Amino acid sequence: MLEIAFVRENIELVKKAIKNKGESVDITSLLEFDTQRRGLIQKRDEKRRERKEISRRIGELKREGRNTNAEENKAGKIAEEIKRIDKKLSEIEKNLYEILMQIPNVPHPSVPVKGDKIIIREWGKKREFDFEPLSYLDLANAISLLDLKRGVKVASSSFPSYKGDGARLERALINFMLDTHTSRGYTEVFTPFLVNRESMFGTGQLPKLEEDMYRIEKDDFFLNPTAEVPITNLHKNETIPGKKLPIKYVGYTACFRREAGSYGRETKGLIRVHQFNKVELVKFVLPDSSYNELETLLQDAEIILKLLEIPYRVKLLPVNDMSFASAKTYDIEVWAPVLKRWLEVSSISNFEDFQARRANIRFRDGKISGYVHTLNGSGLALPRLFIALLENYEQKDGSVRIPDKLVPYMGKEMIDKR
């Protein structure tokens, strides 16, 4: 959420952000409501002041045992007027906030408006095969790492089920990533998989993306779509002492997405699924430092791929590809050499104070106070990492070599052909 005063004072900037992010918001009405609101507040506060004064006098007179009918009459009329203004005001405010909520975050000046994504860097060497390689899916089927058909029986399609060394590899990757990040200064958290409406609102998934979320109607809970939601909301409605910042969390969660509107795309295999695992990095930082923290957050996610020796590239997203709440976003994509595709495994964003204002997360640093800046990024999402690992490490004989750094977690150096 942006501040109404900011919108008022930066109309052109805000309009540009709305347009470039592909949103449509009625700014004219917003500004009209804003003017009306401020006028009504002034009127109401003046009336309240009058009432306060008379009520105080009534108290004094009563203590002296004197009649107060005339004063009570007058105060009653003022009270009625206040009630009338209040009613009008709350209508206006409701309208105003409804529109204000629809305004996306304003991008950082360094972000290009649209066009091709800018490739910041590419790491590692794309693999060339001297044999006929299997795609990750054929390979996983051949050596029974996945049991997608039976997963369908349990839930529905795109709820993958892992098996044997596949299940073990998934678990090994999660533990490897958690350990790597905690050894580099992140505090591990393990949070609920269900989140309430307020939390979804706080990080900006609602109201826009409600259709993409699984919802438990009876209790009005949502299934966690990304650990960004539970982890960021850990500090909802808090004022954090400046000396405790930055706060850096890493957490594993299962993630659930309905992927409404993407039927028929990527329905096979692991590329787009309704349930997946993810290790997430979340930072709460002082406003001054958030763009430096974005760069180090990116590096912290990249380190996983360097350690696993999987080629990847980093892209800066243009405004039209950025999420609603983000001010600047990098994507990390891994190279799947058999599919011959880049697959997104992480999206790393600085939200500045956009989420903090919604979730009411402040800081106080001596005399300076304000909203913290929040950042997050996957570190990393599992399914596509799983794909890239298989394709980058499959052997001619149909076995899969385990990357050196992952061996202690996997407990073996090879997943053998069966």
Add this chain to the structure above:
RNA sequence: GGAGGGAUGGCCGAGUGGACGAAGGCGCACGACUCGAAAUCGUGUGUCCGAUUUAUCGGAUCGGGGGUUCGAAUCCCUCUCCCUCCGCCA
């Protein structure tokens, strides 16, 4: 699931219709004292909204929302959360 008790400033805690934005204490900041520190004494100490000549002024704020009243921390309704006991339970 049943019964009862709670929620007050950064923290603890008093306050059952008017002089209460809220006693007292702790903490914190500044000052005095001191060679320095501790102790002591003094002063100050939140947040939000609006106006502004940006020094200030007005309003709101006692878990959230609604109501009664000229006037609510205080009375009523409702929701949320916490605690205690009972029941159930991996």
